Amino acid sequence: MSSIAILDFGSQYTQVIARRVREIGVYSEILPFSTPSQRMASYDGIILSGGPASVFSPHAPLPDKNLFALGKPVLGICYGLQVMTHLLGGKVARSNKREYGRSILHIQIHEKLFAKLPDTIEIWNSHGDKVTHLPPGFRALAWTENSPHAAIAHESLPLYGLQFHPEVSHTPKGKNLLANFLLSICLCRKTWGMKSFASRAVEKIRAQVGKDNVVLGLSGGVDSSVAAALLHRAIGHQLTCLFVDNGLLRANESRILRDIFTKNLKMRVQIINAADQFLHALRGVTDPERKRKIIGRTFIQVFDEAAAKIPKVKFLAQGTLYPDVIESVPIGDNPAAVIKSHHNVGGLPKKMKLRLVEPLRQLFKDEVRKLGEELGLPKEMVWRQPFPGPGLAVRCLGPVTAEKLTILRAADSIVVEEMKKTDWYYKTWQTFAVLLPVRSVGVMGDERSYEYTIAIRSVQSLDGMTADWTRLPHEVLATLSNRIINEVAGVNRVVFDITSKPPGTIEWE
Numbered sequence: 001m002s003s004i005a006i007l008d009f010g011s012q013y014t015q016v017i018a019r020r021v022r023e024i025g026v027y028s029e030i031l032p033f034s035t036p037s038q039r040m041a042s043y044d045g046i047i048l049s050g051g052p053a054s055v056f057s058p059h060a061p062l063p064d065k066n067l068f069a070l071g072k073p074v075l076g077i078c079y080g081l082q083v084m085t086h087l088l089g090g091k092v093a094r095s096n097k098r099e100y101g102r103s104i105l106h107i108q109i110h111e112k113l114f115a116k117l118p119d120t121i122e123i124w125n126s127h128g129d130k131v132t133h134l135p136p137g138f139r140a141l142a143w144t145e146n147s148p149h150a151a152i153a154h155e156s157l158p159l160y161g162l163q164f165h166p167e168v169s170h171t172p173k174g175k176n177l178l179a180n181f182l183l184s185i186c187l188c189r190k191t192w193g194m195k196s197f198a199s200r201a202v203e204k205i206r207a208q209v210g211k212d213n214v215v216l217g218l219s220g221g222v223d224s225s226v227a228a229a230l231l232h233r234a235i236g237h238q239l240t241c242l243f244v245d246n247g248l249l250r251a252n253e254s255r256i257l258r259d260i261f262t263k264n265l266k267m268r269v270q271i272i273n274a275a276d277q278f279l280h281a282l283r284g285v286t287d288p289e290r291k292r293k294i295i296g297r298t299f300i301q302v303f304d305e306a307a308a309k310i311p312k313v314k315f316l317a318q319g320t321l322y323p324d325v326i327e328s329v330p331i332g333d334n335p336a337a338v339i340k341s342h343h344n345v346g347g348l349p350k351k352m353k354l355r356l357v358e359p360l361r362q363l364f365k366d367e368v369r370k371l372g373e374e375l376g377l378p379k380e381m382v383w384r385q386p387f388p389g390p391g392l393a394v395r396c397l398g399p400v401t402a403e404k405l406t407i408l409r410a411a412d413s414i415v416v417e418e419m420k421k422t423d424w425y426y427k428t429w430q431t432f433a434v435l436l437p438v439r440s441v442g443v444m445g446d447e448r449s450y451e452y453t454i455a456i457r458s459v460q461s462l463d464g465m466t467a468d469w470t471r472l473p474h475e476v477l478a479t480l481s482n483r484i485i486n487e488v489a490g491v492n493r494v495v496f497d498i499t500s501k502p503p504g505t506i507e508w509e
């Protein structure tokens with residue numbers, strides 16, 4: 001299978017490069033910038049990412065220089081271009097001024113990298129330093145008003161560099177350019193796609209698991225659902241899914257899962273009703289972090305007990321994704337970059353010594369969704385909004401009680417129903433109801449009321465790390481407010497949260 005290595009110099013866009021390459025149909029992997037060149041020899045080409053550093057800084061991240069002697073095509077992007085220039089004998093000039101934003105690229109030489117592109121294209125820049133002298137044997141392919149060396153290439157070796165970012169959507173022809181690099185220069189074949197991934201993954205799972213049984217914690221989220229469907233295709237009833245109903249779920253959650261997994265996909269799913277145990281453990285607890293800890297601990301107890309009853313179980317399956325396992329190393333003085341390990345191991349039953357099966361480890365979230373569709377999961381499941389592990393407990397402020405959960409669940413299902421009706425559901429990252437521990441006075445008919453308040457939280461986000469509140473149309477908000485107050489007993493006021501993240505968080509607790 002064709003594959004591309006992407007050396008990570010700490011750019012916020014490294015994962016975007018990897019996704020673009022895969023969208024073109026070529027498998028890509030992200031490696032730390034310090035990877036020894038021999039480890040890159042098996043790839044069809046190498047991309048050097050951008051990054052926040054300057055090649056002049058004492059801690060500048062520099063790669064193994066031998067990578068340029070592997071005979072493999074190399075594409076340096078932004079800082080990657082500067083690294084290539086610096087290591088191969090050209091000159092990079094320090095700059096205190098960043099060039100940031102759109103500009104026009106004038107292409108002089110179309111051969112290969114810019115094949116079939118017009119003479120001028122819109123591009124997006126974000127760089128400080130710039131190349132002033134090309135390394136020996138290099139020539140410029142394209143220029144911008146600010147730089148005569150906006151794109152460069154070696155005259156005879158397959159070495160290329162771009163000062164701008166072809167991976168971002170603000171460079172509209174960037175994907176064509178990357179496709180030229182992958183298909184005409186690296187001579188990759190389009191062998192990456194979810195159909196072929198599914199059949200390879202099925203073989204791999206069968207080889208790993210043999211005749212043993214596998215247990216999987218089905219949460220109802222996209223990742224565990226897709227992992228379950230994939231494992232089921234590979235090993236059928238050797239897979240048992242455990243779904244723990246902790247009493248903190250959205251309305252009809254057990255029924256929805258039963259319909260999709262048990263009725264339609266004919267999978268073996270055990271629904272464990274542990275609502276009383278969770279509510280008992282949460283009684284009187286108001287601190288959000290304590291709520292999370294109690295829920296995590298109780299989940300492990302319930303899950304372990306049920307998993308221990310499954311005969312011949314030797315494996316625990318998890319929906320760990322690629323962003324959780326990408327190796328990273330500290331870049332320069334940036335202490336934020338540490339070696340990541342996957343954090344998804346919450347339910348691992350220790351005593352049973354289960355081995356892990358993680359069939360989605362190579363995939364990005366958008367690929368998981370495509371795979372889910374490929375495996376026949378319905379759109380409502382594959383495009384579900386994220387839902388936190390501690391469930392409604394962190395949306396029910398103050399002590400969690402059965403009465404408050406009933407109110408919140410009813411309000412939340414109206415929110416989800418209306419968002420789906422108006423199609424806003426698929427345009428927002430998350431939209432949900434929060435029950436505030438505040439009662440206020442109202443009039444209902446001729447009577448005074450003194451009831452709870454529901455807050456509606458709706459945000460747009462790419463990854464949940466930052467978010468902005470959704471500018472929902474007033475008519476949609478009016479319908480939500482009317483329906484919640486008329487249909488949910490115990491609520492007489494609805495408010496809309498207009499806080500972005502930061503400074504707020506998406507969840508209220």
Ligand code: XMP
Binds near residue numbers: 430506
């Ligand atoms: P915050 O509230 O931190 O949320 O801005 C960011 C994203 O993470 C989800 N979230 C959680 N998910 N366990 C989870 O599995 C948690 O304890 C948790 N807290 C927040 C939240 O829904 C949002 O998508």
